[in-house]
Amino acid sequence: MVERLKGWWTHNEARRKRLVAEYGNLAIVMYLLISIANVAIVYALLRQGVEVEGAAGRAATLGVAWAAAKAFIPARIALLVVLTPAVAEFARWRGLLPELPPNTPTSSTTPSSE
Numbered sequence: 001m002v003e004r005l006k007g008w009w010t011h012n013e014a015r016r017k018r019l020v021a022e023y024g025n026l027a028i029v030m031y032l033l034i035s036i037a038n039v040a041i042v043y044a045l046l047r048q049g050v051e052v053e054g055a056a057g058r059a060a061t062l063g064v065a066w067a068a069a070k071a072f073i074p075a076r077i078a079l080l081v082v083l084t085p086a087v088a089e090f091a092r093w094r095g096l097l098p099e100l101p102p103n104t105p106t107s108s109t110t111p112s113s114e
Helices: 002-023 025-049 054-093
Strands: none
Touching: 002 025, 002 054, 025 054
């Protein structure tokens, strides 16, 4: 079971790194936004059932929310993999990101002109 989980994690970590290489800062921003939203949602859910007083109580609830949100890392990576290309496409369509250069075939894949 542990080896299977490690394999899954390695595979998805590699996908995340490819996203960062392909989409640059957009992938990083998307990951941060998804992470912040995840912690905020868990925090809000915890606040629904927990009465806390003072700043220390809110800080403890935030700490618990952050730790609980760590359980959702696989879902966050899945969201990142699915949403980043869609957001990049939309941003390019709106002119917020530069268009990708056309894919030019490499010399090893094209027949020579000789």
